[in-house]
Amino acid sequence: MMGRRAGVARNITTTYVARLASILTLFVLFPAVARVVPASEYGVYLLTAGMASLFSVDLGMAGSATRYVSEAHVLGDDSRMRSVLAGSAVFFVGVGIFSSGALVVTIVFGWKDFHFTPEQASIGLVAGAAAVAQVALGSIAANERAILTGLGRIDLANWILIAQAFTRFGATLVVLGVSREIIWVAVVDASAAVIGTFLFVIIRRMVLRTRFEFGRDFNWAVLRHMWGLSRDMLVMSLAATVILYAGGVVVGLTSSAVSVALFAAGQRIYQAAKEIPNSLTAPLLPIATANHLDGAGRNKWLYLDGTRFSLALVLASLPPVCVYMATLVEWWLGPNYSVAADVAMLLTASVILNCLHLVAVPVMGGQESLGWYSVLHGMWAVSALGLGFLFSSEFGAVGMALAVALPLVILEPLYVGRALRKTGGLGSSS
Template identity: 25%
Template sequence: MSTAIALLKGSVTRVSQTFVSIIVAFFMMPFLIHELGDHWYGIWTVVGSLAAAYHLFDMGMASAVTRYVSRAFGLKDDHQANSIINTALIIYVAIAAAIIFVSVGASYASRLFIDAPPDKDIVQLLVLIIGISIALEFPFNALAGVANAKLRFHQVALTRIAMTLLGAGLTWWFISHGYGVLAVAVITFVTARISNLLYLLICKSAFPALKFSRHLASWGSSKELFQYSAWSFVIAIAYQLRNNVDNFVVAGFLSAASVTHYAIGLRLVDYVAQFLSQATNMFVPIFTGYHAQGNNDELHSKLLLVTRINLVLALIAGGGLVIFGQAFISRWMGPNYSDAYWVMVILLIGRMVGFANHPLNSAMYAANKHSIVAKIDMVEVGFNLVLSLIFVQYLGLIGVALGTMIPLLLLRLFVLPLFACRAIEMPVKDYYLSMARPILVICLPLAFIFFWIQRNAQITGYTDIILFATIMSIICAATGIKLAFSPSEKSELRKLVPGKRLKYLI
């Protein structure tokens, strides 16, 4: 299977995975909110944010394992790949033990923050179950990079689709039969274990020479991993803070019920971002190859191509969410959650800018220059926290969203391109010029559609949303394909499209 076809196959299945997740959440989120209530769903959201902090224990090791395993495969050195994997496994077992220890402490500490005595035991168990579940996932991170380097994206995606459907089915059944939030936690635990075992089978199939032995671990490999992972760890801290600090600010200054309202807007933005990321976020191994070969021209051209692809997708998806988001939230969750719309719009602006220039992040990882990304991320998170704490007191939920969006927008749009382009020896003007054409050719039809709908259409139900969103997507996608790319870039895109008839559309 060629690299282009493998990437296309991976992109399609990863997008399908995200689509299934969105459809499942479309039904499950209102179901859980209505069955559990705003209070318990808000607590479940906060516990999830707290549990996500456990991923910081990874210390950036997964990205280091991915890079060095990919490098070993590129050099066809199976022994080195096994050395890295087994070294990482020992490190991850120690990390898992530490997480279990911390989870026990956190479960008891959680009682201090709960007022109602009956809730204390439930929250304590939630924190403990989720913490142990995450701890048991860590040893499997030693295999990070195996499936990706072998381009088994589609197998991983299909596994996740199956686990999503299984988890949703079990959750619906147990909650419908009177079980509470603890059932959701137990189901999450069980499906995670099944997913881990299936991932192991995929990696073993992709890398038959995979061996597990403490004798294969080496100090040299651990030194390489820790040196690379240091800045990746900083990026991971920034990622977790960026994605979870808002929930704590809202819960602390407003209420647990307000977290639910904020989470609706945030969740929609997350779904769109995940959907887009699954489609194109697969280029670190490709960029790493170009960098290892010293082929800067190819690295630059592919970086600009992927940036334009990301920008076209971000404008279409983001524009659609702005146009139809208010009607969707009202129909999906009910009119009482209309305040989630502006939270969604504000967060969406920053996230779409971040997605559009994410190829720069991939290039930085490939070139071992990810310290630049780490420093920018930490500055962003610092401003995020400060602004959110200030704005929430005056603007409520909108203030928290603005505190998140403003630093992300400014740093990703102006600061990251300046430093990243310098690091990979690419003129920054080439980067900005590559973005100009997609912005122009997509924003014009989007603006026309927006104003036409405002004047001539009344969108109230799912049928209306699907119909108009489909028309909008077709118009904008056709315009983008025809006008947003150069002739040479269109030639590259045609290589990914099966069938002669479809190639003529590009």
């Protein structure tokens, strides 16, 4: 028991360190680039980066692979493990090919819908090529990371992410010192993706020496079973991607490249705020899976205690940030980005509501009961997009932030009620 607790503590601690490294890299690099690159050119780069994130979808299979790798590991079923590994590999390779191809089509045929000058369009093509490489490699890395997480060794995945973040940080500062052209920043992003993917493959093979052969171990029945949980995670993954990354695209279609940069600045702060509760939840899926297999009803307390702790962290940190947001943004980026403070304040305030259901996602994933959450996530994404086109055409970046935050006022009580029912927090798990 002590060993298991130590492993959980190690996984949670390294997750916070990895997320902190990523956040600090983003926060330091954003003003470093913004001060030497025109906002219009930076907006084009941020748009392509946002599109890369938008196309970097795992269709819910990362969570599903983690869950079933964890199950096979807990049960000591090597045959099942090989089938899960084979199915996951086939799926992620296919997704990587499809997603990177779809991004190529979008870049080739979609630039005409954005209000780019010829110079901005050429920057977008180079940055877009780097984004395509990141999407293709990211699919492979996501598979390896999901397997490590399922084995209870998310700490190793986190150290790779830390190395990746510092590599990107140092290399970006070097290229900014040598050249003020934004395209080199995009090249650094793609190079960091190559290094990270290589490390994920090597480390996962060192930890899990189980090897699979497609002809012997691939099983459509196992993949269909994984897809059963993945369908719900697919909807949630796509919805989360839309919520987090589609805002910049919507702003780019309805406003200008400068507005994209303003929204992206506020979104960086939002992403940092979300990591306060998110970093706690990342290692919980294998624990919830083991609790579910044990049948002792421990997931009720995993959800309740985890949510209390998550809420305490959020309430201790985010309200002061919201109060002094304008000062923080001016210190960070200067007065030209003052509108980003309003974007960040709206999005960050929404995290206080959002954190009430975040712990429930891995808990109910471990119980294979995410169906209703996928519906709620879909409603949030559709609402954010619809309101985004309506509000951002009138209010720009601030309108898009309002569109993301507003639906939670109605949806969050539904999230919480479902979690309490499914974990037994209301006296029933039906």
